[in-house]
Amino acid sequence: MSALLEIRNLSATFATRRGIVSALSNIDLSLAPGEILALVGESGAGKSLASSCINGLLPRNCRISEGEVLLEGQRIDNLSNKQMEKIRGAQIGTIFQDPLTSLNPLYTVCQQITRTLRAHRYISDADAQKRALELLEEVGIPGAAQRLHAYPHEFSGGMRQRVVIAMALALRPKLIIADEPTTALDVSIQAQILELLRRLSKDHGASVILVTHDMGVVAETADRVAVLYAGRIAETGPVADVLLRPAHPYTQGLLGSIPSMERKLARLPQIPGSMPGLTAIPQGCAFNPRCPRTADVCRQVRPEAHLAGARRVFCHFAEELAS
């Protein structure tokens, strides 16, 4: 099956007062139809930026400096804003982190959904309303018919996120980008929203890019995962492989520092130091100053992808560490 989305050798830069800094460097990813790919990493790793390169919602001082993004074989990274507007919503739906700020408080949810529909299609008011109601029912809002004309503040956080998902789904996009969709929600609500995402992806064959910092969310939702560090991919592969047998020292460190529910340790293993800023990314492997396995080659040569089964691991010692 051909890929729905392909990202080839993508690099992005920020123009800052101190000059051009590299924010994403040589990212390669592909996404099959119906697949859920998680982009995971700590703040500043570039996971949100990578998703913005896909839907074209880059910050003003940021641009794609290299590489291409293909949606169903068509390049979309070089389209004008006008052309992207046609794609956003219709082919790429986006779910943002904070359901309160991504809805307009002055319009009813019905108005917001129908507006999305009418921006892309010729559809009568009555039909649009009918469709909005179907969407709200689909995302599991109880009493959808009564709440169609309610304002966002009348919904709880979890219900608001459902409304946002309904809007993202309105035009049946093939690709959904969910940027930290449950970070603002409680655990019991988070579980409901993640299940909804999985179900919708299955029912409609939509692919999902799930941006998150939470390895637990990755484990329960995604099919494949890409771990990002300092704007580069550290490791990518099927979720079970990466989470249960991490091959990159960064992935190993990250997973090790999560408090376990199985056993109680006196101290949590911690990764020394912190992620470098964009202006100070080290030579060679970006992780080398914090890596327990570092050697001379790591300080000089940026690692290529090593294939280990269905995985790609960007570490000089990948084979050794994976075995």
Added chain:
Amino acid sequence: MTQADPVPTGFDLQASGLRKTYDLAPGPGRPKGQQVHAVRDVSLTLRPGRTTALVGESGCGKSTIAKMLVGLESISGGAVRLDGGPLDSQAARKKAWDAKRRIQMVFQDPYASLNPRWRVSRIIAEALAASGLRGGAAIKARTLEILSQVGLPEVAADKFPHEFSGGQRQRISIARALACEPQFLICDEPTSALDVSVQAQILNLLKDLQDRHALAYLLITHDLSVVHHMADHVGVMYLGMLVEDRSAADLFSQPLHPYTQTLLETIPRADQPGREPPRLSGEVPNPLNPPSGCPFHPRCAAANDRCRAEQPQAIAVSGGTVSCHAVEEGRL
């Protein structure tokens, strides 16, 4: 680092039957005199060297309890006792806090809880001055000592908060709280704003400091894996009430309350990819209009008529108490 002062034994901070009721201003569609019961009849004890955790979802009242204990919120009912002496009256509380500064707080957001216009040295010096330390040289020396305790270099003293990462800011926040040499540290979601690798560093630091100074912690968080790692005693809150209040060992090995059970089952687990977690249907009810009887009954699979009508009382179980009719009747 030399051993700190000998640990004073027998000090404790006790809250019993704590209540907080907010009067709501009348507005469109809201009658006069409506109240929200944010905290209903919560008791807890903090002891030296021990960590008590409060867990629950947003709006369950856990932060309100923290604020009542440090005096940032008034108390609507119940009592807070420090070493057995009441802290209820404003005067008694003021005396206790002014004289001793024994209860300190670490806030959730290290970006909002530090004054962006002050250098770190001034942030900590303010707390030192409040605890009664006088003299520039003494304050400077103590500031550097505290910074090294929380793992920050000496040069940090001359910097501004914005020059630090989130984890380092949380260290500054902890340093400020430690400046008064408190015995009780109230940590309100101390790592929720941090990445996991940084969270590990801060949790390790909190544990080290506890070992060194025999601090009593009240840890408020929604993250059960953090609770599992840190806590000796756990209170699970739902809609302002403690539904289960037990030693951590008992609670995690055999959770009794249906809410605790589902909470434990629904946390996403990185070590179990592909798992389909059971999910809890429904949402936390509106505290303005809480359900009758047990607050959890609309979402509980074991609820019966008694649960819908009668509010459960705490019953003794191994390691603490649980408030559930189903447990009491042996239905669970």
